[in-house]
Amino acid sequence: MLVYIAPKNIFGDFPLENESIIEVENLTKTFNDFVAVDDISFDVKKGEILGLLGPNGAGKSTTLRMLSTLARPTKGTATIGGYDVVKNDTNVRKLIGIVSEKMIMYNRLTARENLRFFGSLFNIPKDVLAKRIEELLELVQLTKWKDSQVGTFSTGMRQRMNVIRALLNLPQVLFLDEPTMGLDPQSSVEIREFIKKLNRENKTTIIITTHMMVDADLLCDRIGIMDHGKIVALDTSTNLKKLISGVGTTILNLEMANLTSELVETVRALKCADSVTQENSTHLKILVHGDEAFDSVIDAIRAKNGKIDSMENLQPTLEDVFLHLTGHQVRDTADQKMPMATHRRFGAPQGRTR
Ligand SMILES: Nc1ncnc2c1ncn2[C@@H]1O[C@H](COP(=O)(O)OP(=O)(O)O)[C@@H](O)[C@H]1O
Ligand SMILES: [Mg+2]
Structure with missing residues (x-):
């Protein structure tokens, strides 16, 4: 500090x-x-x-x-x-x-x-x-x-x-x-x-x-x-997050070994699910609305023989707000361009010793 x-x-x-x-x-x-x-x-x-x-x-x-x-x-x-x-x-x-x-x-x-x-x-x-x-x-x-x-x-x-x-x-x-x-x-x-x-x-x-x-x-x-x-x-920031966290809205993170495109489409078709994003071959992120939503998503996945390995329920972040408002992620176009500077000690000029 x-x-x-x-x-x-x-x-x-x-x-x-x-x-x-x-x-x-x-x-x-x-x-x-x-x-x-x-x-x-x-x-x-x-x-x-x-x-x-x-x-x-x-x-x-x-x-x-x-x-x-x-x-x-x-x-x-x-x-x-x-x-x-x-x-x-x-x-x-x-x-x-x-x-x-x-x-x-x-x-x-x-x-x-x-x-x-x-x-x-x-x-x-x-x-x-x-x-x-x-x-x-x-x-x-x-x-x-x-x-x-x-x-x-x-x-x-x-x-x-x-x-x-x-x-x-x-x-x-x-x-x-x-x-x-x-x-x-x-x-x-x-x-x-x-x-x-x-x-x-x-x-x-x-x-x-x-x-x-x-x-x-x-x-x-x-x-x-x-x-x-x-x-x-x-x-x-708080009010922006409220834009998507109306009553009972949360982010559902699911890990599934057999996450097929058919399963993803099944979830996308549900009324209570929004901003459905397949993060990788096993991870599905879903914005769910309403008290019944959670059960509906799980039921729909089970009906298609989806195997849920783990699940996590989270409050929305600004990234979710962005996705909800624009239909895409900020990092789709931005983060991969971020150069990662090598860490240097605060105050020490490059190439010199104190
Ligand atoms: N001088 C310019 N001539 C033509 N296009 C430009 C010029 N400056 C910016 N743009 C375009 O305008 C858009 C917005 O650019 P910019 O304001 O730099 O965006 P951001 O800062 O959000 O990354 C980009 O598509 C960029 O290519
Ligand atoms: Mg800029």
Whole structure:
């Protein structure tokens, strides 16, 4: 667990909560005939963490790029702090910070030199910037490595650099595009802790995109589920799960040695069964509704001479919510592309010894 020194005073006045700071209406982005973001509308309250959860290609990054003035909407509007992202883009840029996959850091420059360079792009007096850089490096525990070249840093350290780079102008709104992508589990935990702390102590409003259920579930006050450019549902994790866990709805996991396609089809045909997924040659996952459902599924399988080796009854997860709403799994298209970074000790730059 990390201990950060919170830069409470450096972020200025805390904004009022429960007031919309981001308002998005009918936002649309097309590339030629292809609709990447399809008529989405939502508000984000001050101090809120909103997650956009969806598989690769859902339109999450394009949405963030439009909100952060990096891409022009084809249709619709978005405002940050009352400023229109197209008409008042200069004002919007003063209020926001963005952390994206495509961030550039200069490998030959040290941590401090990189931050000084990017900080100089904002109109921050030199001495103020110098002090802020020290505070931000301390905030993510990189002070020790401030004079090391960024090219020697581990993936986790680089990501922490990306995050503080986005904080140089002390933004009220922070956009994070897949902040844990490619990080080892330990670094993911650290980044999540940092995001939470930033939000809690500075009341920074955050939109985070992710295809990882765990990010969405652990971090976000509300989650917008995105698929094919649309937001198909937006609510708290608890309420999203209630969407499918109406009275008596549970997930039934069955292990069957003789799981044939005929058995799977038999279960699919049942009224009380939904989102029936064959996970592998022996494992069938079923969403069942109603008190009688459990018995009906078992009876139907027995009637076809299905042999149940084991069964498990679970409450739905966000993955189940996604499947229920879209008809497919997030990980169908996303997870196999996840690079697994090798684990490195926190704080130790790559290729160097302490
Ligand atoms: N500059 C672009 N030109 C053409 N198509 C694009 C461009 N940017 C994104 N797309 C397409 O828009 C869709 C949504 O992309 P993106 O917003 O990156 O999704 P996500 O971040 O959810 O993975 C994808 O099909 C992608 O190929
Ligand atoms: Mg993306």
